[in-house]
Amino acid sequence: MKKLNALIGLLSLVTFSCKVDSETPVGTTPATPVVVPIIADGYQSVLAFPKLSFTNPVDFTYANDGSNRLFVVEQNGFIQTFENNSSTEKVSVFLDIHNRVAAGGEMGLLGLAFHPNFKSNGYFFVNYTRNSPRRQTVISRFKANGLVADPSSEAILFTFDQPYTNHNGGQLAFGPDDYLYVATGDGGSGGDPQNNSQNRKNLLGKMLRIDVNSTEKGNYGIPKDNPYVGNTDDFREEIFAYGLRNPWRFSFDSVTKNLWVGDVGQNKIEEVDIVKKGGNYGWRIKEANNCFDATANCSQTDLIAPVWSYAQGSDGRSVTGGMVYRGKKLPEFIGKYICGDYVSGKIWALTYDGKTVTKSDFITNVSTVSTFGQDANGELYICDYSGGKIYSLAKK
Template identity: 55%
Template sequence: MRLQQITTLLNAFLGIYFLCVPLYVGAQSSLLLQDAFPKLSAFSKPIEITHANDLSDRLFVVEQAGIIKVFPNDSNITNMQVVTFLDIHTRITSGGEMGLLGMAFDPSYRYNGYLYVNYTRTDKGQLQTVISRFHVNPNDPNQGDASSEKILLVFNQPYSNHNGGKLAFGKDGYLYIATGDGGSGGDPQNNGQSLSTVLGKILRIDVNQIPGIDTYSIPSDNPFVTITGARPEIYAYGLRNPWKFSFDPVTGYLWAGDVGQNAREEINLITKGGNYGWRYREGKACYNPSANCPTQNLIDPVWDYIQSSGTGRSVTGGLVYRGSLLPALYGKYIYGDFVSGNMWTLTYDSTSKKATNEFLMKMNGNISAFGEDQHRELYICNYSSGRIQKLKDALVLANEPELATYIDVYPNPSTSLVYIKLKLTQNDRISVRLYSMQGKLVDSLLSNERVAAGESEITLDTKSLSAGTYIYQLESKKITQSGKIHIIR
């Protein structure tokens, strides 16, 4: 590979470049990953980003220590516009996998002002998970009332990890709750398979206020309400730590990422009464017992991947994109890995029950959540940097010179040499890498190399590559950009 500085280009060429950048290759356009709110200070360990579904176009960020912040959904906002919506950090035990782990707004929030949270606390030396309801200050929509807490559900945690966390309402109006298996390693109490505990489950409860019921009721069609000794809240079981799940608003499908033990990470479609196999199985492989494990009536993951340092070791469940700004991603399930920062798209065929998985890009940091605004546009929480990031179609770059980095890849498809042309509006440090469609690093073209403002070109000799489709990824200080390269023989 060679890096060649190009000092002059005809203005006419640049005009054509911006109109004709060949970024739509295959089914997916070239995408940018950028800071969604560049003028804001970093959040502290953001664990969730969501909206209130109240037409206010605000975003709410959950910080693990116990604080929820709210601000207008505007890329130009400053710190002065960020408000602490709810502060309950003194009630919470936080650290590791503990803390304020989830929140959900009532479907009727515009009218009743209710929101629900999932957090861990310590009571008389016992770690517990708490599901509580709060309501908004009726005189200030940007202030939750910390004194309004109504505890709905409490259960003990035997260990400090695998605490689940996600809360979400389904189309049925019921509240769904993710719980982990109680922690340690290997599920020593076999909670995942036990119907007598809420651990290792997806729960479903009715939080609509019913006369005579002070906390919650059980939906009459919950799958185990008639089973003696079973917890009636259980909706699905056999899960290890499905800490992130989401509903597809179009199909109603419930998607969950379940963190594995030492071998595999899972993406599951959760169905009522489903048994997802843990601890008998991890992914599609036997775990306990290690061979000849039970398989009857166990539901396979839609997709699983083998743990590795390159691929990742802790899945972060995502969401099905239903926004309008990224048409190439519409209907795809977007998820990632907390450890590696890798992101993928999964396309599911409900007729054949088969899924196609493609590497999207790698984020520099830990992915703690995928969320959306009221327009169903996608946001990503970077846990390690504290930034909120978003994907953007690279074709808009001509109208946003402040993004500073442009990229063109040609010829595409290619039989031999591929040229990656860069344009920088200022000096920067650039990394360019090539990945397989599964997310395995194939080659590093540049690694944090200082590149001067202007036009630059990298030449990639593809003779050693097998025919197929690869993902290129460019990283600068401001953005990450990725797209596909097709090699034919």
């Protein structure tokens, strides 16, 4: 298998999969046309917090509790917090579970989401991998007291086995419906050899949705309108959508409520999807709109196409899903979806007309784009995985 360090000189978390796979997709269906980027002249990435550095940041968020604090997830098992002030110098540990986390390559502490009522109940949720009792993804709830979380407060919601070390997905976030969404990868290796993404009897290669305020299944429940509630086919009731390969970063548009997902490709195409309830996004039958599995006869009936895709090459090899900008500092980007590519470092602003992306503006570069995040004001931030820095966008 091709190792990521053979491509860019380091073992990365987020080029996920597409860089460690060697299979060549089969089939002759043409790839989705690539939107030619237009240079959005006059923009640059700038250090948002020049005096701060982090170790392999993979998630960035805020608690929406009025505290004006930001949180950075480090892959090795730490969550750091600091004041949202460009001159801040102090970072403190919010949570330390490094002794529970199996980190390295594509594994680690990968996601953080604060309960909508965090200010009153102190609950937050994490997504991490562990090797004991076996290799698994763990979705857990913790409780915070002020600026420090209690590691002993862990309540595990559910776990699922990971057959390989790559393609873990990893993000989780609360939707506008106050349900918790969890993105999972297809289980790893290359080409989804177990066909997990199309198998609705497991949780791999899916977008999950659960009710953390229910105790139906112990520490969570199933929303009553999930697609497979009460089904007789043994499909997992947690599934919201399926057919994803390695969804690396997703977000909800606060205005349209659209659920945007960056799904890392195999060896040819990167894609961005808008995920809807019950949708099948096609992996491993297809990679973006390109036939992948010859045994499926290239049939794409009932499969949902990406809203945007790009060929692997000069534009990059590993999409990092972003966010629709709803801040105030850059009004010209309001309503545009800002995303990037880990390998090339390119960052784009996509214009979506409700059906397809009609325009892609290339804005700037950030070395290794591992994740995007927002603060309470809707301002956008970009994490540099290898450099450990946090950037924002600004006019030149």
